[in-house]
Amino acid sequence: MNEQGSVGAVQPQTMHFQDPLRFQSGAVLDSYDLTYETYGELNAAKSNAVLICHALNASHHVAGYYADNPMNVGWWDNMIGPGKALDTEKFFVVGVNNLGGCFGSTGPASLNTKTGKPYGSSFPVVTVVDWVNAQARLADRLGIESFAAVMGGSLGAMQALQWAISFPTRIRNAISVAGAPGLSAQNIAFNEVARQAITTDPDFHGGDFYQHGVVPRRGLRLARMIGHITYLSDDAMMEKFGRSLRSGAVNFHFDVDFEVESYLRHQGDKFAEYFDANTYLLITRALDYFDPAQEHGGDLSRAFAAAVARFLVISFTSDWRFSASRSREIVKALLDNRRDVSYAEIDAPHGHDAFLLEDPRYHALVRAWFENIHGNLAS
Amino acid sequence: MNEQGSVGAVQPQTMHFQDPLRFQSGAVLDSYDLTYETYGELNAAKSNAVLICHALNASHHVAGYYADNPMNVGWWDNMIGPGKALDTEKFFVVGVNNLGGCFGSTGPASLNTKTGKPYGSSFPVVTVVDWVNAQARLADRLGIESFAAVMGGSLGAMQALQWAISFPTRIRNAISVAGAPGLSAQNIAFNEVARQAITTDPDFHGGDFYQHGVVPRRGLRLARMIGHITYLSDDAMMEKFGRSLRSGAVNFHFDVDFEVESYLRHQGDKFAEYFDANTYLLITRALDYFDPAQEHGGDLSRAFAAAVARFLVISFTSDWRFSASRSREIVKALLDNRRDVSYAEIDAPHGHDAFLLEDPRYHALVRAWFENIHGNLAS
Numbered sequence: 001m002n003e004q005g006s007v008g009a010v011q012p013q014t015m016h017f018q019d020p021l022r023f024q025s026g027a028v029l030d031s032y033d034l035t036y037e038t039y040g041e042l043n044a045a046k047s048n049a050v051l052i053c054h055a056l057n058a059s060h061h062v063a064g065y066y067a068d069n070p071m072n073v074g075w076w077d078n079m080i081g082p083g084k085a086l087d088t089e090k091f092f093v094v095g096v097n098n099l100g101g102c103f104g105s106t107g108p109a110s111l112n113t114k115t116g117k118p119y120g121s122s123f124p125v126v127t128v129v130d131w132v133n134a135q136a137r138l139a140d141r142l143g144i145e146s147f148a149a150v151m152g153g154s155l156g157a158m159q160a161l162q163w164a165i166s167f168p169t170r171i172r173n174a175i176s177v178a179g180a181p182g183l184s185a186q187n188i189a190f191n192e193v194a195r196q197a198i199t200t201d202p203d204f205h206g207g208d209f210y211q212h213g214v215v216p217r218r219g220l221r222l223a224r225m226i227g228h229i230t231y232l233s234d235d236a237m238m239e240k241f242g243r244s245l246r247s248g249a250v251n252f253h254f255d256v257d258f259e260v261e262s263y264l265r266h267q268g269d270k271f272a273e274y275f276d277a278n279t280y281l282l283i284t285r286a287l288d289y290f291d292p293a294q295e296h297g298g299d300l301s302r303a304f305a306a307a308v309a310r311f312l313v314i315s316f317t318s319d320w321r322f323s324a325s326r327s328r329e330i331v332k333a334l335l336d337n338r339r340d341v342s343y344a345e346i347d348a349p350h351g352h353d354a355f356l357l358e359d360p361r362y363h364a365l366v367r368a369w370f371e372n373i374h375g376n377l378a379s
Numbered sequence: 380m381n382e383q384g385s386v387g388a389v390q391p392q393t394m395h396f397q398d399p400l401r402f403q404s405g406a407v408l409d410s411y412d413l414t415y416e417t418y419g420e421l422n423a424a425k426s427n428a429v430l431i432c433h434a435l436n437a438s439h440h441v442a443g444y445y446a447d448n449p450m451n452v453g454w455w456d457n458m459i460g461p462g463k464a465l466d467t468e469k470f471f472v473v474g475v476n477n478l479g480g481c482f483g484s485t486g487p488a489s490l491n492t493k494t495g496k497p498y499g500s501s502f503p504v505v506t507v508v509d510w511v512n513a514q515a516r517l518a519d520r521l522g523i524e525s526f527a528a529v530m531g532g533s534l535g536a537m538q539a540l541q542w543a544i545s546f547p548t549r550i551r552n553a554i555s556v557a558g559a560p561g562l563s564a565q566n567i568a569f570n571e572v573a574r575q576a577i578t579t580d581p582d583f584h585g586g587d588f589y590q591h592g593v594v595p596r597r598g599l600r601l602a603r604m605i606g607h608i609t610y611l612s613d614d615a616m617m618e619k620f621g622r623s624l625r626s627g628a629v630n631f632h633f634d635v636d637f638e639v640e641s642y643l644r645h646q647g648d649k650f651a652e653y654f655d656a657n658t659y660l661l662i663t664r665a666l667d668y669f670d671p672a673q674e675h676g677g678d679l680s681r682a683f684a685a686a687v688a689r690f691l692v693i694s695f696t697s698d699w700r701f702s703a704s705r706s707r708e709i710v711k712a713l714l715d716n717r718r719d720v721s722y723a724e725i726d727a728p729h730g731h732d733a734f735l736l737e738d739p740r741y742h743a744l745v746r747a748w749f750e751n752i753h754g755n756l757a758s
Contacts, residue, residue, distance in 0.1 A: 025631035125631040185616040185639045186608060192640045193604045195633055196647075200597045202581060218579045222601065225572045229565060234699075237564040243670065250668050252404035252504040254574055254660050258667065260564045261571045268575075281633050288637065289629050291622065320613075320699075 004083040007039040010064035010074070014104060015141055021099075021134060027124030031113075034138050035104025036060045036096040039080065040088035042143070047378040049092045049144040050370075051135060052076060053152030053159035056227070056283050057275060059103035062095035063088070076153075078358040085367040090374045091148065099134050100126040100282040108278030109210060119278075121207030126282055128155075128290045132162045136170065148373050151175035153355035154322065155283070158290045161330065164307040165292055173373055174309045175366070178319055178355040180326035181300050181333070182291040187321065190230055191284035194223035198277045207278050216277045221268035223280055228267050233318035233351030293333075300329060301336035311341040312369050314362060316354040342369075383462040386418040389443035389453070391483060394520055400478075400513060406503030410492075413517050414483025415439045415475040418459065419467035421522070426757040428471045428523040429749075430514060431455060432531030432538035435606070435662050436654060438482035441474035442467070455532075457737040464746035469753045470527065478513050479505040479661040487657030488589060498657075500586030505661055507534075507669045511541045515549065527752050530554035532734035533701065534662070537669045540709065543686040544671055552752055553688045554745070557698055557734040559705035560679050560712070561670040566700065569609055570663040573602035577656045586657050595656045600647035602659055607646050612697035612730030672712075679708060680715035690720040691748050693741060695733040721748070 014035045021029045037060050042049060052062045054075070063074035063081055080086045080093055097105040100123060108123040115122075139147065150163040150171050157179025164174040183191070198204055201219030205212050232240070241260040256262045296302035311334055315327035324345045334341040346362050348354040354362070393414045400408045416439045421428060431441045433454070442453035442460055459465045459472055476484040479502060487502040494501075518526065529542040529550050536558025543553040562570070577583055580598035584591050611619070620639040635641045675681035690713055694706035703724045713720040725741050727733040733741070 027631075125633075182622065184613055185620040185622065185637070186611075186613040188622070188637050189604075189608045189616065189639050189643055192637075192643055193601060193608070196604065196644070197576065197601055199633060200600070221579070222572060222576055225568075225575065226605065229568045229572070232565075234563055234565040234702075237568065241564040243561065243564065243567070252406075254504075254578060254664065258564070258567050258571075260568050264568055264571055265575070285633065323613075 005081055006077065007064040007081050007088050009067040010037050010039065010061075012037050012060055012104060015138060017137060019137070021130070021137070023124045023130045024127045025125050029099070029106065029124065032099060032106035032134075033104070033110075034096055034099070034106075034134060036094060036138060037062065037064075038095075038142075039063050039093045040091050042092040043377070045378045046143055046145065047148060048090065048374075049094060049139070049142070049147050050086060051139070051147050051150045051163075052080070052093060052095045053131075053135070053150065053156035054095070054098065055152070055154040055156045056287075057271070059101065060095040060097040060105075061103070062093065075356065079363065079366065085363045086151070086370050087374075091370065094138075094142065094144075096135055096138055098126075098131045100279055100286075102276035102279040107276065108207070108282070109276050118208075118210040120210055121278070123278060123282065125285055127286050128158050128162045129166060131286070132159055132166050135159070135163075136167055139170070146170045146172060148377065149173035149175055149370070151177070152179075153177040154179065154352065155287055158287075162290070162292065164309040164311070165303060168306050168308045171309045173312065173369070174307075175312045175314075175369065176327070176330060177314045178316060178322050178327075178352055179313070179330065180322040181293065181329050183288055184326075188288050190226055191288055194226050195281050195284055197222035197226070198280060204277060207281075209277070215272070217272040220272040220275060220277050220280065224271035224275075225264045225268045228264060230321045231351060231353045233320060233349060235318060236350050236353075239349070300333035304333050304337050304339065307334070307337070307339060311339060312365070313341060313343045314355075314365065315345050316348045316350070316352070317345060318349050319352045319354060321352040384460055385456065386443040386460045386467050388446040389416050389418065389440070391416050391439055393483060394517060396516060398516070400509070400516070402503045402509045403506045404504050408478070408485065408503065411478060411485035411513075412483070412489075413475055413478070413485075413513060415473060415517060416441065416443075417474075417521075418442050418472045419470050421471040422756070424757045425522055425524065426527060427469065427753075428473060428518070428521070428526050429465060430518070430526050430529045430542075431459070431472060431474045432510075432514070432529065432535035433474070433477065434531070434533040434535045435666075436650070438480065439474040439476040439484075440482070441472065454735065458742065458745065464742045465530070465749050466753075470749065473517075473521065473523075475514055475517055477505075477510045479658055479665075481655035481658040486655060487586070487661070488655050497587075497589040499589055500657070502657060502661065504664055506665050507537050507541045508545060510665070511538055511545050514538070514542075515546055518549070525549045525551060527756065528552035528554055528749070530556070531558075532556040533558065533731065534666055537666075541669075541671065543688045543690070544682060547685050547687045550688045552691065552748070553686075554691045554693075554748065555706070555709060556693045557695055557701050557706075557731055558692070558709065559701040560672065560708050562667055563705075567667050569605055570667055573605050574660055574663055576601035576605070577659060583656060586660075588656070594651070596651040599651040599654055599656050599659065603650035603654075604643045604647045607643060609700045610730060610732045612699060612728060614697060615729050615732075618728070679712035683712050683716050683718065686713070686716070686718060690718060691744075692720060692722045693744065694724050695727045695729070695731070696724060697728050698731045698733060700731040
């Protein structure tokens with residue numbers, strides 16, 4: 001095992017696309033940018049590329065740091081780097097900000113050259129299928145015919161699964177961590193409350209707040225607070241905050257008494273500073289709409305009939321947002337198709353957030369999977 | 380078994396109190412009203428009185444209906460009436476709207492005679508201990524020295540437990556349904572998001588919106604939507620709504636696509652029409668602050684040391700808001716004190732809301748408990 005390290009200072013790049021992209025909705029984006037980062041080297045056979053798909057509020061910045069901001073470390077830096085579970089000395093890793101995002105790729109805050117104004121409310125509703133299509137075009141331009149693996153957690157896992165369905169011959173391994181084959185009614189309900197918090201904020205202006213020089217901060221803040229509750233398990237929250245009081249006693253007011261209140265407000269405030277409200281709507285809608293079984297009469301097994309990738313599916317026992325049973329639905333559907341699938345249910349206490357944390361069993365599993373891929377690589 | 384029926388048309392009554400009431404916070408309410416309803420007859424020995432304590436958004440209107448509005452049926456009408464589990468032919472049942480409420484008892488929307496304006500933000504933060512003290516004064520005025528039982532679900536269960544602690548000789552049975560000995564960090568977190576939704580609504584005006592002729596409807600609506608998610612189990616929501624689409628297909632917009640979105644918006648809209656925003660803050664804070672173990676160094680067993688009532692504790696397996704394990708903490712603390720306690724964990728799929736529903740096993744248990752109480756009544 002190599003010494004584990006950082007990929008070091010990294011630089012995002014932006015690729016411009018002129019070919020119009022037709023979305024599932026029928027809407028067309030005439031041209032667009034995708035912002036991405038890469039780590040490691042693409043081998044001569046171009047067989048060692050791994051695509052990392054991001055979840056709700058993450059981006060193309062998956063590993064390393066920025067020279068001008070060393071504190072800004074990639075969101076999956078504990079997983080990806082030289083000698084790490086996904087070893088950048090062996091693999092060429094690509095992270096990409098999805099369309100509709102707010103970290104460089106074309107999204108609602110981008111200028112629509114046709115109107116000279118930000119897209120705002122006119123940015124089309126984008127789906128996981130659309131994202132995967134855009135990612136495939138980026139792969140084309142990077143000269144990657146087939147990914148050794150596509151990997152993601154949560155919403156990122158949905159993209160990995162969609163890759164196996166949309167482009168069966170362009171993905172050799174799909175790694176789904178803390179994923180689900182579609183949202184439950186409760187999942188949709190939480191998304192809906194978050195969206196309602198944003199769209200009913202008077203500063204939202206129907207999505208065209210950019211022109212008004214305001215941001216629907218109150219709505220974004222609430223959306224993020226709700227999100228944070230669902231990312232942590234009840235037990236993890238109890239462990240982290242308990243009923244601890246900021247001042248040691250209750251103060252008979254509605255300001256912060258409990259540590260957990262302080263935490264949520266802080267997270268909400270931070271988020272409202274940098275995240276785009278329209279992107280939040282788009283991404284939660286992409287989550288709601290992801291449902292590969294739908295066009296097969298609700299039969300998930302049939303949805304995976306064309307997939308030929310090998311699958312690694314990982315879930316966490318304390319994840320109540322996308323519970324282990326949802327991952328087992330994926331595994332069952334793959335087994336119905338006699339696909340090559342490994343499944344691990346990891347007894348971790350951290351809830352949905354566990355996919356971002358450095359659990360040694362989880363990382364060892366991913367490491368072993370990639371070592372096996374590497375052993376079989378065409379070089 | 381008697382034929383089950385309704386207590387019929389009922390009328391709320393209001394009792395005025397002139398004795399100042401000191402709250403746990405130190406604040407004093409010089410005078411106040413309590414609105415209540417009674418069903419059945421108090422027997423000669425005044426031994427058959429049962430107090431019903433309400434949860435977050437309920438009131439004194441526990442059973443029966445109003446002659447001028449027959450659709451307005453009491454919130455526990457399936458439990459209480461002639462021949463029902465709590466039989467009003469045997470018991471004298473009292474329902475009371477708690478202080479700080481918005482259904483008749485003195486609360487933030489009431490006129491403060493000192494200022495000639497609604498209390499608004501100046502209404503003191505009220506606790507479960509304060510409510511129980513006020514309920515005891517109502518009992519005094521009704522001539523009830525000791526309740527045959529105090530019963531409640533959720534926040535109502537907390538009041539029943541507090542009665543056993545505050546007034547051990549005035550309560551012979553405490554019935555806790557879907558209760559908890561205190562909120563978890565996650566419970567507090569949900570309350571905090573709901574409060575932040577209300578207090579950051581521009582129409583809240585720091586709690587003094589009455590003078591502005593507006594209501595923080597957006598905040599109330601979001602608070603209610605969040606609440607509804609936590610009242611239902613994930614499974615119950617899936618059973619009730621699934622991923623059903625209003626128009627049979629997704630429409631690539633942020634308006635209602637899924638049935639669950641329509642349900643939440645409808646519930647939120649309805650709630651914002653009638654509920655007082657300050658009451659919502661007060662009641663959620665009372666929930667947060669309930670913690671009988673706190674003054675005993677966190678030792679719940681010591682909190683119950685003085686209690687002498689018999690206890691019936693009921694929980695529901697699918698309740699993730701106040702899970703069965705929270706009820707077991709109560710049972711454990713009572714057993715540590717060698718108290719007389721019966722515990723039932725009912726395998727019901729409906730989540731926290733189960734306490735309001737007519738599960739035959741649950742109702743049979745309550746019925747048997749009250750029949751036993753009735754058999755031992757001094758008449």
